[in-house]
Amino acid sequence: MENKAATKSATPSHGDEHAHGHGPGRYFVIWFILLGFTALTVWTGHMDLGAANLPIAITIATIKATLVVLFFMHLSEAHGSNRLVFVVSIIFVVVMMLGVFGDLLTRNPMSLPSGAPSFDVSPESHMAPHE
Amino acid sequence: MSQSDDKQPIFPAVHYLNADRGVWSWLTTIDHKRIGIMYFVSVLLAFLLGGIFAMLLRIEHLTPEPTIMGANTYNRMFTLHGVVMIFMFMIPAIPGVFGNFLLPLMLGAKDVAFPKLNLLSLYLYWIGATLAASGMIMGGTDTGWTFYAPYSTSTPTTLFPVLLGVFIMGFSSIVTGLNFIVTIHTLRAPGMGWMRIPLFVWAIYATSIIQVLATPVIGLTVMLVGIEKVGHFGLFDPTRGGDPVLFQHMFWFYSHPAVYIMVLPAMGVISEVIGAFSRKNIFGYKMIAYSSLGIAFVGFFAWGHHMFVSGQSVLDNGAFAAISMLVGVFTAIKVFNWVATLYKGSIAVKTPMLYACGFLFFIVFGGMTGIAVATVSLDVHWHDTYFVVAHFHFIMVGAVIMAFLAAMHYWFPKMFGRNYHEGWGMVAASFIILGFNATFIPQFLVGNAGMPRRYFIYPERFTSLNVASTAGSSLLAFGFVIIVVYMIYALVRGPIAGDNPWASRGYEWDTASPPPKENFDHDVVIERDAHSYQQPGEEVEHVVI
């Protein structure tokens, strides 16, 4: 069994690191921070900040999500491959959004529901950017 | 077939096929090789079904008026041809059959990372395929395999079993991909760094990434179509404020990467076959490996080229066109490296090599027509014509099925311990390659002349080309029939192959044919590079195999 104990400390094992590593305190801290950001987002959500409302809400949500992923889900201590998987997933979601959103913003107004905002960049269109 | 060594080829007494007996041992197996064989039988049945639909479509197109079916039947026929071929054959075939069988062998491992999940993926495939097939028996759907809203959300035909079948087969695909990625990361034998894994494994790795990340989107999309059909929530319905183009975005976000799920494993097979049958180190191993990842990655950004005439914005049209052409660069890198491998190699003219050469021709031709249809101004003319149909059949049938057949012939001795008859192999390959050209080149011509796809009738002036295409398809079908005959014969009475009849340097050949249940009878340590036939500076060895 001596051999096995030697093995466990020789090769990195998450269980051993944590058992001798940080205490539960960091979970409490993250929890309070998350609650704080929740209060912040509810407060700023109520205010009328015009076009800034959405980016602020997304930013706060992203910060909260990052905290959960890094500390509650331990991605800050995980193998590189796990981190890569998560990051690549997010990248593809962003690509999906960008591709579709780019379409929405620049479509010919005839292909959009009435009243939808558009900014038609096609050369033959005579329509000025409008809301 | 002569051996590279002087010993008589040995057929092992105990191997994975006879290690456990009885149907139950097969249905509850966690042996990746048995799972691969069960996938093999299943996808061949699916191919037969899809092929029957194809033949019926071609027979219908012998005359400009209805020949053997009316409009509604025709619509169901091409839908089911597409659904069966894509979801039941193309997507699971090479990964499910050869990926499953070979991945652990090529890595020097005893099994995949999650053997029970592997069995689950097979069962999910069976359940999904049965559901979709039952939908066909109930009359089938007529939306096309692309299920475009708002027609799909309002068609009176049997949609739910097909949608549910596709959804479940999607899960099978995700589970397989997940399993393979983890296997490649964690079960490589000692001595096998990333730059020593075989190129087929690189291809499967790239494919698995797409399977894992793209398939959930189609899962959600078909789920939404089903919900829309029942609930009329307005998601894709313009009369309720919805956007039908949104459906197309979501659908193609998966379905374009899906075509790379189909073609990447095929490219991996070709790397293996070209290396073995030119007896030369692969030229540009790293470039081929990285280009697989490149195709997987960039393939996610190109989906809008299916939507050039959908009402999508001009800006997006241009962006998607440019990105789509980038994928061609990665494919070209591979083609140049393969050709450079062949150059001054000791070429063995055997059936797998014949299919590999067919593959090279078809991927170049099909790939270049892909670049052509990626050009927005040209695609406005070609969209929804037979030109596009011919383009994707060149890749899906011409390239991928050539690779599937190459794989089948190359690894048949490994899987079953026997050799097939080489002469008949060449005859069948000739029929298939010639028949394929005869089927689909007329379709380029007739599509460019304006014949639309998915129409049950066509203008009279297109008749001769359609007849030519149908004649070609019979040659193609005949070639497949020949293969079935000599392969079954080989299974039962073929000459014993021995461990390594091709004298290949692939790691999977370092064990008996058929392999034992545990894959290797020794602890595997990798001491050579993948596909290595010569030391640097050494001459190519001319060996008769």
Add this chain to the structure above:
Amino acid sequence: MSSSEAHAIDPHEEHAHNPHLAHHFDTIEKQDHAIRLGMWLFLGTEVLLFAGLFLGYTVYRHFYHHTWHEASRTLDLGLGALNTVVLITSSFTVAMAYYFIKKGKAGPCAAMLVVTIMFALVFLVVKSIEYRHKFQEGALPGQFYHFREVPGPGANLFYTVYFLATGLHAFHVIVGMSILIWVLVRVLKGHFSPSYYIPVELGGLYWHLVDLVWIFLFPLLYLI
């Protein structure tokens, strides 16, 4: 034998001593790494699954900005915020459960799991209250929409996206709860120890994903 390992441990010996080590893995470390990687890949698929609904949200919010702003006001912000706090706290408690089992404290671990499951139930109850309000008001998806207070094009689509997104999320809450109940049963039966606790870890990871999705759903649905 295994030339890549720095020590001279015999894999056969490790298989003999560790009942959790599968035959095709050399060491428990490799196996654990494989299991975690598999789990993260699965979480990746869940992210992509919800992404489609977030995409629908993005599209229709862009089209119908003003109507959606009004429709969002009809959601009960108090209940939504409560649910957010509930899920965040449940993420905290499940992280604590994982912390305790790594130290071998099965009792506190089980307690934390029970609290997490309770919070999940609270979430579902609050959600069903909200749903009932919407049914009564007539703020329903698509063809069922008859909510007079928010007329205009696109309003029904807000509720379509709302019900689809929160519905799919609630389904995942139920699945996550079931997983945690199963893990709890195994904790109570003493299956886990500081050298084997990976099912607790995986159950926790799935639960955190459920929380992550809600962290984005909440502001996007209630606060725009």
